[in-house]
Amino acid sequence: MIKIFNTQLNGIFQKIDAQESEIDIAARLLAQAIIGQGKVYIKGFGDLRYLEEFLTSGDEKLPDTERLITETVIDQTDRVILMAPYYDESVIEYIADLEKNNIDYVLVCNKDPRIDCMNFIDLSTPRALVPTEDFSRIITPHVMAMNYIYYILYALIKEMLDEEL
Known part of the structure; x- marks a missing residue:
């Protein structure tokens, strides 16, 4: 099971790369x-709120x-990272508010045909990875994929900030 998980997880990281x-x-x-x-x-x-x-x-x-909490006042100088396992109604409503206020954002979630934004990164975890004996699947690594994406963003942004100084 560990080898299957490892292979599947590496496939997700390659899709992100x-x-x-x-x-x-x-x-x-x-x-x-x-x-x-x-x-x-x-x-x-969802789970990415943690x-x-x-x-x-x-x-x-x-x-x-x-x-970003409900009481937060943001303006056009700010940016938002939205992280969601799936593009559901709560995400759609949040994006509508950001777009209404001309706030730029980066959406990280699994692909959905309804997504129509300029700054989208596919989380690449649409389903559980590891098959079980009863033919179901377990382990949907949304948090691991988001963490991987975050660290790539972190390294790139740190490099950009270091160049500015």
Whole structure:
């Protein structure tokens, strides 16, 4: 089972790596806020909401990063990272509010035909990975994939910030 999981997980990481240009564009968009007068806000949905605290308080958090909560006032100098396992109604409503207020954002979730945004990164975890004896599947590594994407963004943004100094 471990070998199957490892193989499947490596496949997800390769799919994420294949989105190099999308990730680079997202990193540049987020770096604009940090270099300028804005902040980067983090908003998670589903299981990815548990990463909000880690990404805003951990040792390797981006500068000027905060959790996006209901009372937060954001403006056009700010950027938002939206993380969701699936593109559901709560994500769609949140995006509608951001777009209404002309707030740039990066959406990280699994592909959905309804997604129509410029800054999208496919989470690449649409289903559980490991087959079981009863032919079901277990382990849907949304958090691992998002963490991998975050660390790529972190490294790219850190490199951009170091060049600015």
